[in-house]
Amino acid sequence: MYTHNGEDVFVIDGHIHLWDATEENIVHEGGEQFIQCFYDYHTAFTPEEEQWDMDTYRQYGAERMIQDLFRDGYVDMGIFQPTYLTDFYDEGFNTTDQNAELAEEYPERFVLNGSFDPRDGDEGIAHLERLKDDYDIQGVKLYTAEWRGDSKGWRLDSEESFRFLEKCAELGIENIHAHKGPTIRPLNRDAFDVGDVDDAATSFPDLNFIVEHVGFPRVDDFCHIATQETNVYGGLAVAAPFAQNRPRKFAEMMGELLFWVGEDNLLFGSDYGIWEPDWLVPAVMNAELTQEERAEYGVELSPDVKRKIMGENAAQLYNIDIEEKKEQFRDDAISQEFELGDSYEEASAD
Amino acid sequence: MATTDPPDSPGSTNHSEIAHSSVTTDKSVDLDAIRDRLDHVHDPELDRSIVELQYVEAIEIDDGAVTVAFVLPTAWCSPAFAWMMATGIRDEVEVVSGVTSVTVRLSDHMHGDEITTGVNQRRSFDSVFEDAEDGIMAVQQKLDEKARFARQHSAIKALQQGGLDPDQIAPLTRADIELDFSSDLAAVTVQDGALTVTVARDPLAEYLNKARETGLVADESDRLFADREGEPLASDPESFESIVRDARLAAANIEGQGAICESLHESRNGVHFD
CATH class of the missing domain: 3.30.300.130 (Fe-S cluster assembly (FSCA))
Structure with a gap:
């Protein structure tokens, strides 16, 4: 657990991956380009002394992951966001079934999300039902801009998509994480469009729509939607590492996001293994708005606001009782393995 | 050679x-x-x-x-x-x-x-x-319009720093602005010529370039400023302020994406930004 000025901050990392980009798993040149592009993101925003070599980056493995998150990275819980990319990777890049290996070993520490693609039709519905049956998933990660055959992606507000969203509502899969932002082949004007979230969020008020990467490079369009819809949230992966190497840009971005989206609708995510929480969590927690920035945006990035962003908001979405979790983590497998139990003891009242 | x-x-x-x-x-x-x-x-x-x-x-x-x-x-x-x-x-x-x-x-x-x-x-x-x-021209037009709107934020800030109020800024036309290329100032005439103030030139000049490219400001009589959709700016303080905020957001989006691209460019291609 992270401690900030003597106060506990329960960290739920809302965006983590366990991927396999080994050469043996790559079946299309897009797979190699994809991991190389990820690696550019890694080196672009990671302090030099924290950067990984490419071999480690291709497959860091479960053991390293739990160390990086829980032992070294102040993370209390993590939410797996799968990325299938089965056209590029033989066994998939980062599928729910792959993630499940770790999530089932430490179920108290992980939330395991699924995925769907409405172009899969009946088969896709069956897949979603299977994921619910097998893992009791509460959320899905979606890639609307993914190309498949002749299709250049799909829209969340399409008829086919609504069929899947209805299925999610029926199964109690409440959290819809939509990846907007860097796409495979953004040939078309609307490849980054976030407008489809608007109609979907209005039509499904009982579902929560978390726009990952706060819609970059369409943060403005995302903000317009989020300011109107209370069930639209922003995931901070990609924006968060600004805190490390471009702190004023980060402050400016947080000013805008807090103004438009609000402190209750923003979720921290490291995007692990693109970035590591051991340096990212402190960077975000130490971020401050100047007096001038507070006046400009009319918002605060106070410790209370940061606590919401770092964990409390995600806890609300995923029905996580933080106090109950702290009690559980005094003596769970991870705390035993890494001797973390003491950090979950209640501070003794002097 | x-x-x-x-x-x-x-x-x-x-x-x-x-x-x-x-x-x-x-x-x-x-x-x-x-x-x-x-x-x-x-x-x-x-x-x-x-x-x-x-x-x-x-x-x-x-x-x-x-x-x-x-x-x-x-x-x-x-x-x-x-x-x-x-x-x-x-x-x-x-x-x-x-x-x-x-x-x-x-x-x-x-x-x-x-x-x-x-x-x-x-x-x-x-x-x-x-x-x-989409045709390349349609993509270009859409991006130019976003850029125009984002640049509007700095232009309006410059006018506000020059002491102008929303009801003076909103009705401005191209004819009211004189860019002085021998200095870094621009002269702005308001209230039907009753008052002229000088403000920083660059934010206005950069804005006008883009406003011309998008076709928003073509003639001397064209209004300078518009909302995201191209509708002329209202002068009541509330809607004025909300459009200024929206333009600030458009600028933050472009600058934020710029910061991502700069970092990726440094990382991949070995260039360096200050």
């Missing part, structure tokens, strides 16, 4: 950003003139010059034949945006005195070959990328 280090520019444009690119020239064409033209080519999404963004990798000049190689922050950058920059390079450089031909080369991009060949053969975007849904 001689290889030279790029000389310091005597002109107003700061060319230090281009220093990393390799230059080969036989002096048949003025290198500075080429650089000045390249500075006019913008990344359409980031609304910044490709020179400032350090995309230009190499310039070769051989008896009037000019080759410009450029590289983008990722191999996945939008082919449509890459196409606009490649045609921009071609069209800007070929008007330089002494240039007999221009060859553009996009390196390390997943569609580098198609774009390089297509632009040099003067083919259309649609014929090279048959599966693209």
Whole structure:
């Protein structure tokens, strides 16, 4: 657990991956380009002394992951966001079934999300039902801009998509994480469009729509939607590492996001293994708005606001009782393995 | 043929950003003139010059034949945006005195070959990328409109810093602004000529360039400022403020994306931004 000025901050990392980009798993040149592009993101925003070599980056493995998150990275819980990319990777890049290996070993520490693609039709519905049956998933990660055959992606507000969203509502899969932002082949004007979230969020008020990467490079369009819809949230992966190497840009971005989206609708995510929480969590927690920035945006990035962003908001979405979790983590497998139990003891009242 | 280090520019444009690119020239064409033209080519999404963004990798000049190689922050950058920059390079450089031909080369991009060949053969975007849904002009127009709106924020800030109120700013037309290119100031006339104030020139000049490109401000009588959709700015303080905030957000989006691209560019292509 992270401690900030003597106060506990329960960290739920809302965006983590366990991927396999080994050469043996790559079946299309897009797979190699994809991991190389990820690696550019890694080196672009990671302090030099924290950067990984490419071999480690291709497959860091479960053991390293739990160390990086829980032992070294102040993370209390993590939410797996799968990325299938089965056209590029033989066994998939980062599928729910792959993630499940770790999530089932430490179920108290992980939330395991699924995925769907409405172009899969009946088969896709069956897949979603299977994921619910097998893992009791509460959320899905979606890639609307993914190309498949002749299709250049799909829209969340399409008829086919609504069929899947209805299925999610029926199964109690409440959290819809939509990846907007860097796409495979953004040939078309609307490849980054976030407008489809608007109609979907209005039509499904009982579902929560978390726009990952706060819609970059369409943060403005995302903000317009989020300011109107209370069930639209922003995931901070990609924006968060600004805190490390471009702190004023980060402050400016947080000013805008807090103004438009609000402190209750923003979720921290490291995007692990693109970035590591051991340096990212402190960077975000130490971020401050100047007096001038507070006046400009009319918002605060106070410790209370940061606590919401770092964990409390995600806890609300995923029905996580933080106090109950702290009690559980005094003596769970991870705390035993890494001797973390003491950090979950209640501070003794002097 | 001689290889030279790029000389310091005597002109107003700061060319230090281009220093990393390799230059080969036989002096048949003025290198500075080429650089000045390249500075006019913008990344359409980031609304910044490709020179400032350090995309230009190499310039070769051989008896009037000019080759410009450029590289983008990722191999996945939008082919449509890459196409606009490649045609921009071609069209800007070929008007330089002494240039007999221009060859553009996009390196390390997943569609580098198609774009390089297509632009040099003067083919259309649609014929090279048959599966693209939108015409290149529609994409360009949309990005220009976003850039116009984002630039409006700095322009209005400059006017407010000059002491003007919303009800003075909202009705301004092109005729009310006089840009002084001998200084860094602009003169703004308000209240039917009753009052003239001076403000910082650059934010207004940069805004007006983009407002002209998008067609929002074509004539002297055209209103200067508009909301995101192009509707004229209202002067009541509340709606004025909400449009200023929206323009601030548009600018933050472009600048934020710019910061991501700069970092990726540094990481992948070894350039350095201050």
